[in-house]
Amino acid sequence: MFKYIRRKFGEASFTHTDSFDSAEKAADPQAIGEFVEVVVNNIKIDFIKVNKEKDERAVKNSSAKVQGSPRKETQKVSGDKSTS
Secondary structure: OEEEEEEEEEEEEEEEEEEOOOHHHHHOOOOOOEEEEEEEEEEEEEEEEEEEEEOOOOOOOOOOOOOOOOOOOOOOOOOOOOOO
16 A cells, blocks of 8 residues: 655744743743743745655565675775775
8 A cells, every 4th residue: 555745845934932930041042941832934835745655554574675785895996095
């Protein structure tokens, strides 16, 4: 069985709001406050991509195996300075 996956690529701006006990803590960029809300603004979709993917739950016995190079030694590249 196949599934179709849609991915949207784009940009957005947001406002993340936290609550603090004091102005000093709120001014510290490393301080972690109590989460209040996130508001997403100005969503711009650049493009959408759709891919066809297999549903892995439907594949029970796969006979595919990953194999390396059939040669025992790899060919030395011209200009290679390794001493193998």
